[in-house]
Amino acid sequence: MPQQSRYEMGADKTGSSADEWTHANPFAGDSGNARSTSRTLLGVVPVGILCGGLGTRVESLADDLPKSLIPLAGEPFLAHQLRRLRDEGVRDVVLLTGHRSESIETYAGDGSAFGLRVRYSPDGPELRGTAGAVKRALPLLGERFFTLYGDSLLDAALQPILDAFTAPYEGVMTVYRNADRDLPSNATVGGERILHYEKNAAPGTMTHIDYGLNAFRAGAFAEIPDGGSVDLSVVHRAMIARGTLRAFPIAERWHEIGSPEGLAETERYIASRSAKP
Secondary structure (H helix, E strand, O other), rough: OOOOOOOOOEEEEEOOOOOOOOOOOOOOHHHHHHHHHHHHHHHOOOEEEEEEEHHHHHHHHOOOHHHHOEEEOOOEEEHHHHHHHHHHHHOOEEEOOOEOHHHHHHHHOHHHHHEEEEEEEEEEOOOHHHHOOOOOHHHOOOEEEEEEEOEOOOOOHHHHHHHHHHOOOOOEEEEOOOOOOOOOOEEEEEOOOEEOOOOOOOOOOOOOOEEEEEEHHHHHHHOOOOOOOOOHHHHHHHHHOOOOEEEEEEOOOOOOOOOOOHHHHHHHHHHHHHHHH
């Protein structure tokens, strides 16, 4: 899996303020209204891209570049990610940066070249881990947001995930059923919930792998300290214990540049898409 990422803003059924997501069940009788509202408001929900990794497995190919700027199909990988999000209807992106953060900011700027607003949350001198980086970025991400990894190119449609994010869930984890194929599975699903999540699970004990695209409420990070390095798996397991982490199955495999093999495969994939009429 990669580096191992609205939620509608508007009043919910409890009368919450305008920065709350709609919690109407999209499969209930009023689903049409819920879906119409979510499509209208999808563009105001931020997506945080975790692009602070050191890229040790592709260091020889990166030439000291951050992974997000490794060239693929003639341009930095980040360009492919940003255009993919724009085409999905996203308008607000926060880049959670670490290694060579200034290079990423110089390249992407304010995002206008990609039809987006891009803002930045650098780790600073202290490595914070994925959960720590998200906690630090909460003032930019707001109450509801997506996260994905800076070395992943995902084909999953965001709108259905938005429609599935309903009360009482604090988060959504997208999962791909691989049954230990290609990479070890690390999650089990029961009904619409994630029941177990363990990155280093023993073979044969899990059925799915996390796909790398997550949705969160900011409150899920309340117990994460402001300092130190904390992984997102800590947040996931806390939600599992509370029964508030929803599973969202994805049928398409992800593409990643976290390994030399993955980088080569992803470049072929991008080239094949560009060749289509």
